[in-house]
Amino acid sequence: MEAIYAIWQRDVLKFFRDRARLIGSFAMPFMFLILFGSGMSGAIGSMVGGEAAAGPLRDFDFVEFMFPGIIGMTVFNTAIFSALSVVQDREFGYLREILVSPMSRTSIAIGKVLGGSTVALFQGLMMLVFVPFIGVSITIPIILQLIPVMFLVAFAISSIGLLIATSLKTSQGFQMVIQVLIFPMLFLSGALFPLNGMPAWMDFLVKINPLTYSVDMFKKIILQPEGLAPALREAMGLNLSVFGHVISFSEEMMVVLILSILFVVLATVRFNRSEA
Amino acid sequence: MNNIVEVKGLKKNYKGFLAVTGVDFEVGEGEIFGFLGPNGAGKSTTINMLSTIIKPSEGKASINGFDIVADKNKVRSSIGLIFQESTLDEKLTANENLMLHCKFYGVPKEKREERINEVLEIVDLKDKRGNIVDTFSGGMKRRLEIARGLLHYPRVLFLDEPTVGLDPQTRNHIWEYILRLKEKAGITIFLTTHYMDEAEICDRVAVMDHGKLIALDTPDQLKTNVGGDIIEIETENNQEAKAVLIEKYEVEVKEAGGSLTFQVDKGSEFLVQFVKNFDIPIKTVNLRRPTLNDVFLALTGREIREETASSKEKVKTGMRRGRR
Numbered sequence: 245m246e247a248i249y250a251i252w253q254r255d256v257l258k259f260f261r262d263r264a265r266l267i268g269s270f271a272m273p274f275m276f277l278i279l280f281g282s283g284m285s286g287a288i289g290s291m292v293g294g295e296a297a298a299g300p301l302r303d304f305d306f307v308e309f310m311f312p313g314i315i316g317m318t319v320f321n322t323a324i325f326s327a328l329s330v331v332q333d334r335e336f337g338y339l340r341e342i343l344v345s346p347m348s349r350t351s352i353a354i355g356k357v358l359g360g361s362t363v364a365l366f367q368g369l370m371m372l373v374f375v376p377f378i379g380v381s382i383t384i385p386i387i388l389q390l391i392p393v394m395f396l397v398a399f400a401i402s403s404i405g406l407l408i409a410t411s412l413k414t415s416q417g418f419q420m421v422i423q424v425l426i427f428p429m430l431f432l433s434g435a436l437f438p439l440n441g442m443p444a445w446m447d448f449l450v451k452i453n454p455l456t457y458s459v460d461m462f463k464k465i466i467l468q469p470e471g472l473a474p475a476l477r478e479a480m481g482l483n484l485s486v487f488g489h490v491i492s493f494s495e496e497m498m499v500v501l502i503l504s505i506l507f508v509v510l511a512t513v514r515f516n517r518s519e520a
Numbered sequence: 521m522n523n524i525v526e527v528k529g530l531k532k533n534y535k536g537f538l539a540v541t542g543v544d545f546e547v548g549e550g551e552i553f554g555f556l557g558p559n560g561a562g563k564s565t566t567i568n569m570l571s572t573i574i575k576p577s578e579g580k581a582s583i584n585g586f587d588i589v590a591d592k593n594k595v596r597s598s599i600g601l602i603f604q605e606s607t608l609d610e611k612l613t614a615n616e617n618l619m620l621h622c623k624f625y626g627v628p629k630e631k632r633e634e635r636i637n638e639v640l641e642i643v644d645l646k647d648k649r650g651n652i653v654d655t656f657s658g659g660m661k662r663r664l665e666i667a668r669g670l671l672h673y674p675r676v677l678f679l680d681e682p683t684v685g686l687d688p689q690t691r692n693h694i695w696e697y698i699l700r701l702k703e704k705a706g707i708t709i710f711l712t713t714h715y716m717d718e719a720e721i722c723d724r725v726a727v728m729d730h731g732k733l734i735a736l737d738t739p740d741q742l743k744t745n746v747g748g749d750i751i752e753i754e755t756e757n758n759q760e761a762k763a764v765l766i767e768k769y770e771v772e773v774k775e776a777g778g779s780l781t782f783q784v785d786k787g788s789e790f791l792v793q794f795v796k797n798f799d800i801p802i803k804t805v806n807l808r809r810p811t812l813n814d815v816f817l818a819l820t821g822r823e824i825r826e827e828t829a830s831s832k833e834k835v836k837t838g839m840r841r842g843r844r
């Protein structure tokens with residue numbers, strides 16, 4: 245226990261000490277929300293509803309739609325990049341200090357994943373500073389609902405990160421692999437634009453993408469689709485379904501939970517086999 | 521004296537390359553035990569096997585009574601390790617580095633404060649406790665690593681080239697700390713070096729070359745075994761001089777770096793007669809007591825120094841590679 249705590253504490257401590265990284269972490273979401281979001285909202289709005297859109301579709305607000313996706317994106321990015329610390333520890337030698345101690349490898353792996361999840365959770369919560377500029381209403385109950393979901397998603401993604409990190413020797417290699425992985429996952433998750441009327445093969449990729457379900461949970465919590473008109477809900481891509489079955493929040497939670505367990509086990513096994 | 525380290529037939533095979541070819545030795549409790557050898561001799565590889573970082577290909581070894589393969593975690597708790605390359609977290613403070621180490625090794629909470637003070641005292645870094653390690657000099661980092669290695673009261677402290685890349689003054693300081701350690705903590709110290717003067721401080725020295733132990737004894741005994749004093753001459757014609765030396769004086773002559781080296785008993789008396797009677801013009805003459813370098817030369821026919829001249833470069837580029 246103490247071991248897990250120590251590994252976790254180091255990563256969290258270093259996160260809060262790194263001011264540049266803290267401030268820099270606002271840059272991407274800011275650009276997406278303000279530049280991309282506001283810039284595109286006219287175009288996307290007219291694609292969805294058209295100037296003369298009747299009734300509910302006029303309420304489509306692209307920036308508001310994007311906001312849960314941006315939180316999702318921040319959580320994924322931070323969680324998956326948190327595993328970079330393992331590669332860097334190997335490069336800078338600190339991994340040896342960790343690996344020659346009597347701590348079990350399993351504790352170390354779990355400490356690392358928990359550290360990454362915590363950092364990603366904080367980054368995700370930090371995105372709430374954009375709320376006043378966007379016009380979504382976020383209440384305390386919504387935040388309380390968001391926290392466990394963000395943590396679970398972050399846990400799954402951090403485990404994937406650790407799995408990749410234990411297989412790679414250099415930071416550059418790691419960053420390459422992650423870039424190649426994260427962009428298609430983001431674009432095919434519905435985080436940045438509504439996924440409607442896609443070709444079948446693309447729809448398939450969307451449905452096997454764990455981020456899809458993660459982003460959808462954020463949307464369900466923040467946008468509260470039950471209160472929206474059915475046509476608007478459809479336009480925003482909020483009726484995520486697999487084989488015609490509309491997926492519920494708790495089913496999505498199960499999917500992410502199962503993925504978390506799967507990947508944390510894989511990453512731990514892999515880490516147990518790695519040499520100092 | 522009890523043996524705290526016992527090694528039997530330890531081998532390491534790196535995909536067909538035998539880095540360590542079956543070594544046997546014991547280290548007594550409280551001893552300062554040194555591994556001396558040129559680059560690539562297999563010193564680090566041996567230390568890494570003993571400290572459970574890499575698996576031996578063959579053979580057995582135990583530390584503090586625990587087998588290095590079967591009882592890994594108990595071995596790990598019994599040893600402190602200072603690697604050839606730094607393993608500090610330079611973004612954290614000295615105190616944070618030490619605190620984490622206490623947690624990694626399960627040092628009880630109520631003892632941590634006291635222990636950290638104690639080890640920082642030994643290496644004279646008490647006033648730097650709250651500083652980020654990034655701001656430390658090379659020597660201070662080394663001292664902090666030594667301090668950290670002591671926190672969990674290891675029975676054996678492994679130091680792989682503890683002073684490589686440091687200036688002579690800092691090297692001397694580090695040695696003061698290591699000797700102070702032996703006195704204060706009474707722990708066994710196992711180190712590798714390719715500096716002769718450092719090997720002199722050890723209670724016993726194992727000389728290693730090409731993965732083999734070629735000698736193991738106290739520094740004094742090793743030097744005595746070499747036999748006699750050493751005379752080094754440079755002449756106008758080394759080839760001819762060599763022939764004469766072998767024929768007339770019946771000594772074994774070694775040629776290295778443009779000079780001839782041979783050994784005689786009672787060097788000073790010999791030298792007076794020798795210089796008077798030698799026909800070939802002599803350019804320089806040097807008489808000295810044997811050093812560990814001569815021990816190495818006598819055992820292998822090579823000088824350890826030639827190879828170490830470039831070793832600093834090697835270490836530096838190695839670090840750069842790691843720091844990229």
Ligand SMILES: Nc1ncnc2c1ncn2[C@@H]1O[C@H](COP(=O)(O)OP(=O)(O)OP(=O)(O)O)[C@@H](O)[C@H]1O
Nearest residue numbers: 534537539557558559560561562563564565566714
């Ligand atoms: N992981 C590895 N794979 C293959 N060969 C290796 C590996 N590690 C070390 N070697 C080889 O094993 C030999 C012994 O290396 P080792 O690092 O033990 O030498 P050393 O005595 O510590 O030298 P130095 O004084 O340079 O530190 C070298 O020839 C080296 O090239």
Ligand SMILES: [Mg+2]
Nearest residue numbers: 563564604680
């Ligand atoms: Mg070495």
